[in-house]
Amino acid sequence: MNRVPLEKKVLSENDRIAGELRERFREHGVLCLNLISSPGAGKTLLLERTLESFAPGTRVAVLTGDIQTDNDARRLARSGFPVRQITTGGACHLDARMIERALTEWRLEDLDLLLIENVGNLVCPASYDLGEAAKIVVLSVAEGEDKPLKYPSIFFKSALLVLNKIDLLPYVPFRIEEARENARRVHPEMEIIEVSCTTGEGLDVWRQWLEARREAARSELREAPVC
Amino acid sequence: MHELGIANSVLEAVQTEAARHPGAVVRKVAVTVGELAGVDPESLAFSFEALTTGTEWQHLILEIQTRPRMHRCPACGLDFRVVDYQFACPECGASKTECTGGDELELAYLEMEEP
Numbered sequence: 265m266n267r268v269p270l271e272k273k274v275l276s277e278n279d280r281i282a283g284e285l286r287e288r289f290r291e292h293g294v295l296c297l298n299l300i301s302s303p304g305a306g307k308t309l310l311l312e313r314t315l316e317s318f319a320p321g322t323r324v325a326v327l328t329g330d331i332q333t334d335n336d337a338r339r340l341a342r343s344g345f346p347v348r349q350i351t352t353g354g355a356c357h358l359d360a361r362m363i364e365r366a367l368t369e370w371r372l373e374d375l376d377l378l379l380i381e382n383v384g385n386l387v388c389p390a391s392y393d394l395g396e397a398a399k400i401v402v403l404s405v406a407e408g409e410d411k412p413l414k415y416p417s418i419f420f421k422s423a424l425l426v427l428n429k430i431d432l433l434p435y436v437p438f439r440i441e442e443a444r445e446n447a448r449r450v451h452p453e454m455e456i457i458e459v460s461c462t463t464g465e466g467l468d469v470w471r472q473w474l475e476a477r478r479e480a481a482r483s484e485l486r487e488a489p490v491c
Numbered sequence: 492m493h494e495l496g497i498a499n500s501v502l503e504a505v506q507t508e509a510a511r512h513p514g515a516v517v518r519k520v521a522v523t524v525g526e527l528a529g530v531d532p533e534s535l536a537f538s539f540e541a542l543t544t545g546t547e548w549q550h551l552i553l554e555i556q557t558r559p560r561m562h563r564c565p566a567c568g569l570d571f572r573v574v575d576y577q578f579a580c581p582e583c584g585a586s587k588t589e590c591t592g593g594d595e596l597e598l599a600y601l602e603m604e605e606p
């Protein structure tokens with residue numbers, strides 16, 4: 265029997281396309297963020313709130329993934345910013361090729377922020393690199409403080425945890441300190457922001473986080489050698 | 492259930508490699524899955540079987556090698572396996588250690604009979 269070593273990633277084709285996207289984003293100074301959560305944790309509402317805080321002319325666009333329907337795209341399009349729905353037709357996650365295809369109608373020259381709402385699912389999206397600068401996991405307080413331990417992959421791979429729906433804390437038995445501890449057990453360096461997308465509490469901290477990341481992407485572009 | 496998609500990627504990789512060895516029969520493919528990869532070994536095995544049953548690949552064995560989360564201590568250089576989220580260095584007690592493994596999702600090797 266002959267043993268042939270392969271030693272390559274299972275998702276090498278996805279990773280190759282994601283690598284190309286990441287390079288294109290970097291060249292154009294586009295900050296790309298990939299938002300992941302279970303269904304209904306509040307990704308779309310967080311994005312709606314974020315878009316409504318931007319001045320007209322802000323160079324932002326949104327891609328939103330769902331298995332079916334373009335409800336989220338219609339909600340987000342009210343902001344007036346460019347929005348595209350990616351309907352996966354059954355797939356439980358977005359992959360890099362879907363992003364590549366969806367971007368063909370936009371010019372990266374016209375953007376400096378690309379927000380991607382992944383399909384509602386805490387498991388599968390974690391495996392697929394989309395070329396983003398960072399993954400963001402959204403967890404709502406109604407889901408239970410043990411979720412980071414049950415779904416470690418996505419908490420491990422995300423730079424930021426947005427704990428959403430804190431307006432519901434008086435009504436649900438959610439120990440927020442324990443949720444934070446669990447997230448940091450899986451990922452000690454994780455940043456954590458608590459928000460309510462309905463009352464707006466904490467959204468200023470989220471916007472500051474976003475601005476800091478955008479500024480970092482811009483300065484990376486300025487420092488890049490011109491050739 | 493993205494394990495089905497992953498099983499499919501594994502099979503595609505096997506087919507690509509098999510095409511480079513005309514006449515060879517692939518007996519086994521080994522895949523490495525880290526505990527942080529977000530892939531359930533059992534459902535990957537199940538998906539792979541569902542995918543290959545009734546095809547020319549139905550006798551192909553999928554071996555899944557699981558990998559634990561590994562950390563390295565920058566202070567003393569120790570590589571250690573993380574159990575129950577204990578990240579402190581068991582040797583020198585340093586509290587900040589770096590994750591060096593556990594999120595693998597890789598094709599390790601193929602076993603084939605060449606003609």
Ligand SMILES: Nc1nc2c(ncn2[C@@H]2O[C@H](COP(=O)(O)OP(=O)(O)OP(=O)(O)O)[C@@H](O)[C@H]2O)c(=O)[nH]1
Nearest residue numbers: 302303304305306307308309384428429460461462
């Ligand atoms: N009370 C409360 N409700 C919220 C908050 N954020 C979102 N919701 C509600 O939660 C529900 C789901 O929000 P969405 O924004 O659609 O969630 P999503 O993560 O985009 O859902 P999918 O795209 O289906 O995965 C909606 O009814 C929102 O109004 C919050 O901070 N507090």
Ligand SMILES: [Mg+2]
Nearest residue numbers: 307308336381
């Ligand atoms: Mg949504």
Ligand SMILES: [Zn+2]
Nearest residue numbers: 564567580583
């Ligand atoms: Zn040490």
